[in-house]
Amino acid sequence: MAANESIRATLSEGNGPIAVGRAKEVAARVLAQPRLFRVLIQCLWDDDRGVANRGAHAIERVTRNGEPRAMTQLNAWKSSLLGLLPDAVQNKLRWHLAVVVPRLTLSPHECVRAAQVLESWLEDKSSSIVKTMALQGLSDLAVQAPSLLPTVRDLLRIHSRSGTAAMRARSRILLAKAEKSSLRDLA
Numbered sequence: 001m002a003a004n005e006s007i008r009a010t011l012s013e014g015n016g017p018i019a020v021g022r023a024k025e026v027a028a029r030v031l032a033q034p035r036l037f038r039v040l041i042q043c044l045w046d047d048d049r050g051v052a053n054r055g056a057h058a059i060e061r062v063t064r065n066g067e068p069r070a071m072t073q074l075n076a077w078k079s080s081l082l083g084l085l086p087d088a089v090q091n092k093l094r095w096h097l098a099v100v101v102p103r104l105t106l107s108p109h110e111c112v113r114a115a116q117v118l119e120s121w122l123e124d125k126s127s128s129i130v131k132t133m134a135l136q137g138l139s140d141l142a143v144q145a146p147s148l149l150p151t152v153r154d155l156l157r158i159h160s161r162s163g164t165a166a167m168r169a170r171s172r173i174l175l176a177k178a179e180k181s182s183l184r185d186l187a
Helices: 003-011 023-032 034-045 049-063 068-075 078-087 091-103 108-121 128-144 146-162 165-186
Strands: none
Touching (some): 003 023, 003 049, 023 049, 034 049, 049 068, 049 091, 068 091, 091 128, 108 128, 108 146, 128 146, 128 165, 146 165
């Protein structure tokens, strides 16, 4: 069986489009066989929502620790991922992209472009997780583009008081981290 069929077939297993299925297994396989990263990332555009969602989950796991080879491979798909970001409509795909896109090496303009999309997701009516991960992504983008920091801090302050329980908790953690970082910069 070809690698792309095998990866896709494994990702197609799951009870419904948001089920994790065997994403963890796929991530481990891609980490062990980096040449499969291309096959995995192409799953983000699969017609089967479950495959796309589980593919995003696996990509998040593959890139979580910042392993240099995985990050190089991820960056090779930068323009495609930035293009997918505003078009993503599935909640699970969105929340994983909100975490993965800030892991890319982005220019200040690309950070602003991604931040605009993530900020729009804060208005998502269907998913607290999408909104919470959008806050995480915005905070991560501000590390690469410090010009975003004042806006991100304001959003974190607002959502630490008025968001969902998950948004309030995440905002408090991210705000404390941002304040601590600012104090280090002043020293």
